[in-house]
Amino acid sequence: MKKKRKLNTVRTIQSYLMILGSVTGLVVFVVIPLVWIVRFCLFSYKGWGSIKLVGFENFIRVFERSPKYWKAVLNTFIFAFGKLIVEIPLALVLAFILASRLKGRSFFRAVYFMPSMVSVAIIGVIFRYFFTHQGGVINEFIKLFGGEPVMWFSNGTTAMIVIMIASIWQNFGINMLFFMTGLQSISPDLYEAASIDGASNTRQFFTITIPLLGPVLQMVLMNAILGSLKVTDLVLTLTNGRPAGETEVMMTYIYKTFFGAEGMAAQDYGYGSALTVVTALILGVVTIIYLRTTKKSGEVYS
Amino acid sequence: MAEIRLEALKKDFDEVHALRSLDLVIRDHEFMVLLGPSGCGKTTLLRLIAGIEKPTDGRVCFDGEDMNGIEPMHRNVAMVFQNFGLYPHLNVFKNIAFPLQSLKWKPDAIEAKVKETAERLDITHILNRKPRQLSGGQKQRTALARAMVRDPAVFLFDEPLSNLDPKMRVEIRDLIAELHRSLKTTFVYVTHDQGEAMQLADRIVVMEEGMIRQIGTPAEIYNEPNSVYVAGFVGNPQMNFYAARMSDRDGECVVKFMGTEFTVPKSLIPEEQYRNESGKKIIAAVRPEDFRLIPDTEEAAKYHFEAAVRKIVTMGAGLYTELEAGGVVFTAVFQNHTEIAEGSTVTVHLDPSRIHLFDSESKLSVRTLARPEVTSDGTL
Numbered sequence: 001m002k003k004k005r006k007l008n009t010v011r012t013i014q015s016y017l018m019i020l021g022s023v024t025g026l027v028v029f030v031v032i033p034l035v036w037i038v039r040f041c042l043f044s045y046k047g048w049g050s051i052k053l054v055g056f057e058n059f060i061r062v063f064e065r066s067p068k069y070w071k072a073v074l075n076t077f078i079f080a081f082g083k084l085i086v087e088i089p090l091a092l093v094l095a096f097i098l099a100s101r102l103k104g105r106s107f108f109r110a111v112y113f114m115p116s117m118v119s120v121a122i123i124g125v126i127f128r129y130f131f132t133h134q135g136g137v138i139n140e141f142i143k144l145f146g147g148e149p150v151m152w153f154s155n156g157t158t159a160m161i162v163i164m165i166a167s168i169w170q171n172f173g174i175n176m177l178f179f180m181t182g183l184q185s186i187s188p189d190l191y192e193a194a195s196i197d198g199a200s201n202t203r204q205f206f207t208i209t210i211p212l213l214g215p216v217l218q219m220v221l222m223n224a225i226l227g228s229l230k231v232t233d234l235v236l237t238l239t240n241g242r243p244a245g246e247t248e249v250m251m252t253y254i255y256k257t258f259f260g261a262e263g264m265a266a267q268d269y270g271y272g273s274a275l276t277v278v279t280a281l282i283l284g285v286v287t288i289i290y291l292r293t294t295k296k297s298g299e300v301y302s
Numbered sequence: 303m304a305e306i307r308l309e310a311l312k313k314d315f316d317e318v319h320a321l322r323s324l325d326l327v328i329r330d331h332e333f334m335v336l337l338g339p340s341g342c343g344k345t346t347l348l349r350l351i352a353g354i355e356k357p358t359d360g361r362v363c364f365d366g367e368d369m370n371g372i373e374p375m376h377r378n379v380a381m382v383f384q385n386f387g388l389y390p391h392l393n394v395f396k397n398i399a400f401p402l403q404s405l406k407w408k409p410d411a412i413e414a415k416v417k418e419t420a421e422r423l424d425i426t427h428i429l430n431r432k433p434r435q436l437s438g439g440q441k442q443r444t445a446l447a448r449a450m451v452r453d454p455a456v457f458l459f460d461e462p463l464s465n466l467d468p469k470m471r472v473e474i475r476d477l478i479a480e481l482h483r484s485l486k487t488t489f490v491y492v493t494h495d496q497g498e499a500m501q502l503a504d505r506i507v508v509m510e511e512g513m514i515r516q517i518g519t520p521a522e523i524y525n526e527p528n529s530v531y532v533a534g535f536v537g538n539p540q541m542n543f544y545a546a547r548m549s550d551r552d553g554e555c556v557v558k559f560m561g562t563e564f565t566v567p568k569s570l571i572p573e574e575q576y577r578n579e580s581g582k583k584i585i586a587a588v589r590p591e592d593f594r595l596i597p598d599t600e601e602a603a604k605y606h607f608e609a610a611v612r613k614i615v616t617m618g619a620g621l622y623t624e625l626e627a628g629g630v631v632f633t634a635v636f637q638n639h640t641e642i643a644e645g646s647t648v649t650v651h652l653d654p655s656r657i658h659l660f661d662s663e664s665k666l667s668v669r670t671l672a673r674p675e676v677t678s679d680g681t682l
Contacts, residue, residue, distance in 0.1 A: 192354050193387035197448070198375035198404030207400075211391045 040273035047260070047267045058274035068245055069275060072253040073282065075160070079249060080228035083164040088224065091172045095179035096209070109180075113173040120170065124237025127166040156246025159239050163247060167234055171227070175220050182216030183209070218294045225290060229283055250279050304364045304378075304455040304488050305330045306351060311360035313346050313512075320346040321512045323360065333482050333489045335499040337535070338509035344492045347509075348458050351490060353377050364455065375404065377456075380449035384461040386441040388433040388448075394420075395429040398447045405452060419447045423477070439470040446474075446481070457481075459491040463498060475501065496536045500524065508532045530585060530665040533658060539590050539622055542632040545662070546586035550576050557657065559586050561628025562607045564654040571659055575668045584668070585660040590622070592656040593634040595642070596649040609634075609650045611642060625650065 041058055045051045062069065094112060098105045115123065130137045131152040139149035152158045186209065194204045210217070232251035235241065241248035241256075254275045260267030306328040313321040321343045328334045336344040349355040351362055353374035362369045369377055380401075381387075388397050395416055402412045420426045423443045433441060442462060449457060462478070463471045479502055482489050493499055499506050500520040508515045508523060508531075516523060516532045527533035533541050546559035555576040557564050564586075576582075596606055609627040616622075620635045623642065627650070634650065642648060659668045 187385075187387075189383055189385060189387045190389060192352075192374075193381065193383065193389075194400070195354065196352055196374045196379060196381045197401040198452075199400070200375070200404075203404065208389065214391070 037273045037276055040269050041277055043270045045269040047269065054270065058270045059278070061271060062274050062278050066275075068248065069250075069253055071245060072241075072248040072250050073279075075247060076229055076231070076249040076251075079160060079164060079167075079231065080225060082160075083167050083228060084221070084224055086164070087168045087172050087175065088221065090168070091175035091220075092179050092213075094172070095176045095183060096205075098176070099180050099183040109177070112176055115170050115172075116174040118170070120233045121237050123166055123170050124234050127162060127169075128238055131162050153239060154243055156243060159243065159247045163231075163235060163238055166238060167228065167231065170234070171224065175224065178216055178220050179213065182213045186212045214296075221294070222287070222290060225286065226283065229286065250282075254279060305366075306456065306488060306490070307361075307363040307366070308347075308351075309361045309363065311347075311350060311362065312358045313343075313350060313355060314358045319512050321350070321357075324512070324514060326507065326514065326517070328488060328490060330488060331486050333479075333491065333502060333504040335503035335506045336490065336492045336509060337494070337496060337499040337506050339494055339535070341511075342509040343512040344494075344507075344509050345460055346512075348381075348460055348490060348492050351456070352379050352381050352458050378452075378454050379456040379458055380452070380454040381458040381460065382442070382445050382449050382462045384464050386433070386445045386465070388441060388444060390433050393430050393432050394425065394436070394444050394447075397433070397444055398429075398451050401448060401452045415451055416447075419451045423447045423450075437470070438466045439473060442466060442470075442474050443477070446477070450481070450485070455487065457485075457487055457489045459489065461493055462491075463493070463495070478502065497538065500536070506536075508535060526667070526669070527658065528667045528669075530587070530660045533587055533660070537589060539633050539635065541587045541589050541658070544586045544588075544630055544632075546584050548576055548582050548584040548659075553577075557584065557586055557654075557659065559628070560607060560630050560632070562605065562652075564605060564652070564657060566654045566657055566659065570655065570657065571668045583662045585662050585665070587658040587660065588632070588652060588656060590633045590635040591620075592652065593625075593632075593636075594651040594653075595636050595640060596651050598649070600649075602649075603651070605654065606649050606651050608647055611644055611646050611648060614642065614644050 042053060042055060043051050044054045044057070098109055098112075102108075131139075133139060133149060133151045133153070136152075138152070142149055150158060152162050190208055190212075191204055194208055199207065230251055231249055232255065235247060235249050235252050236255070239247040241252055254272055255261075257268060257272040257275060306326075308324055308326040308328075311321055311324045311326075312319075324343075324347070336347060338344045346355060350357055353362075353369065353372065357370070364377065389400065392400070398416045398419060399412050402415060407415070416429075417426065420429055423446055425440060425443050425447060428436060428440055428444075433444070436444065445462075459478070463474055466474060475498065478489075478491075482502075491499075491502060500523075503520055505517060505519055506523050507517050510531055516528045518526070523532060523536050527536065530543065534543070544559040546557045549556050549558075551565075553573075555566050555568075555571050557566055607627055609625040611623060612626055612631065613624040614621055616638065619638060621638060621640055621642065623634050623636060625632055625634050625648075636642065660666060661668055
């Protein structure tokens with residue numbers, strides 16, 4: 001009996017030692033920064049000079065005197081949902097095509113997946129060159145067909161469209177792979193049964209493929225929504241919020257508040273921390289709403 | 303209601319010949335069972351009839367109408383799958399309603415029809431359940447209901463009992479037989495289980511390697527197998543096969559095996575098969591239940607021979623025994639409660655008219671050798 005208890009103690013210590021590494025990482029890189037940020041919300045600190053306790057002043061500033069931030073929030077949502085409308089159906093359709101017995105499908109799969117492996121900063125640079133007003137590839141093509149070159153980055157709408165295209169190009173490949181895995185898990189018998197039961201290909205797609213892809217679709221959408229709401233580096237390298245904050249997004253705005261940037265109010269850790277907390281709450285609310293509304297589609301098999 | 307006619311039907315999967323030019327007529331209202339081991343092409347044949355697969359060559363006709371190029375949905379067939387093929391995200395009601403929705407029936411008509419069908423198959427109490435909450439038998443009942451609901455001209459079954467436990471198997475088998483009686487439609491049923499085939503079929507098609515070996519009623523297949531293959535495939539326990547020697551003695555055919563000479567009736571072997579063929583090798587076969595145990599009290603008579611009992615297995619209704627006579631080991635089935643002991647010697651009788659004879663080269667029945675080939679109708 002005693003021996004057994006001793007063995008159990010040894011096992012417990014062993015288990016804790018094993019998770020010690022990851023717990024340390026979690027504390028150092030997640031918990032401490034979180035506490036640090038939340039604490040800073042109540043202070044004013046410009047990066048130099050004294051740290052002053054200001055109470056809820058930073059939050060009042062976020063909600064009452066931050067039109068630029070709320071503009072960035074709006075831009076973020078326009079970007080996220082605008083690109084999802086294109087990206088998800090595109091990935092799904094391509095997955096559907098590539099899941100069939102198409103010749104050379106592994107080639108296409110690799111090609112479509114490639115952008116997902118490229119660094120985001122490099123994608124920004126590539127698309128910058130593509131859409132540059134003078135000598136950009138796209139404008140050269142437009143000229144070739146006798147059109148007027150477009151000043152893509154001088155207009156908020158077109159600049160936003162370029163960011164969306166770059167983001168779609170970067171992400172559709174991996175989503176397509178997720179969908180392909182999901183499609184492979186659907187038994188071919190069901191399509192045979194459905195075709196005998198008189199369902200056309202379209203009806204099969206909507207009554208069998210989509211519902212049975214539910215769990216995958218839910219996961220992919222969640223990933224894509226959160227990923228787009230957190231978009232940062234692509235915007236920094238492509239437009240950096242120009243023109244005049246028309247393409248500013250939540251994360252770039254916070255980044256600039258923290259570290260200072262031209263055209264911004266002075267660097268402010270306290271205000272930046274408050275922005276971070278508010279943004280985290282927004283993301284949390286979106287996630288909860290999403291999970292609530294899609295609860296059913298995740299339960300197809302369970 | 304439909305007569306299915308298959309003409310020179312061929313199906314290749316790349317290099318593999320799944321079906322090699324096959325002709326078959328399945329009559330209207332008939333219960334036709336396609337029987338064979340896995341890989342013999344029986345499921346491929348069923349899928350060609352359904353239209354899920356396209357033939358490499360040849361035609362599938364329903365009531366004389368060529369079905370090539372006609373999609374499964376327009377063929378008015380229904381299929382029941384081995385693994386049920388139910389839509390996992392839909393409840394039983396919606397599964398059964400699915401074909402009717404494809405036909406764009408009105409919702410209240412669908413509801414009435416589904417309820418009626420469910421009642422008939424005794425599944426009204428599970429209409430709200432999802433397939434994962436059902437037992438195997440309930441799943442197959444649901445699949446049957448989904449097949450029945452739009453009154454198809456042809457029912458296709460792809461080994462519908464193989465995923466069920468033995469008790470459920472009997473229940474669903476009887477249900478299928480009952481449905482065939484009441485629906486009066488053409489049933490095509492694929493199985494590798496010869497017992498199932500015998501119990502259900504009006505006629506059986508025995509297949510091997512993409513070809514038809516024999517077509518006939520269960521009795522014909524069992525009593526007059528046209529080849530060693532069919533004889534060995536049908537029947538449990540398996541038929542006994544012997545290398546025998548045949549001789550022509552005064553115009554009678556005498557076959558010797560198990561140390562005994564049997565004069566076989568002329569109905570079993572046409573004269574031209576054995577005349578002047580004295581000493582020729584032949585395959586003799588006997589069903590295990592055709593041996594008769596002779597009580598010690600009975601006097602010795604013709605075709606009685608001694609056999610040593612090597613092994614006895616009680617299989618419920620019968621005793622499966624392994625006997626040895628004339629240096630040959632064979633299986634015999636006797637009635638249960640027969641007084642017999644392992645290691646003893648018994649006297650056994652075999653009626654020569656129960657012997658099946660096959661050519662040792664072509665492995666075909668000597669009876670069919672003299673006759674023309676099997677026609678598409680299965681008539682000999």
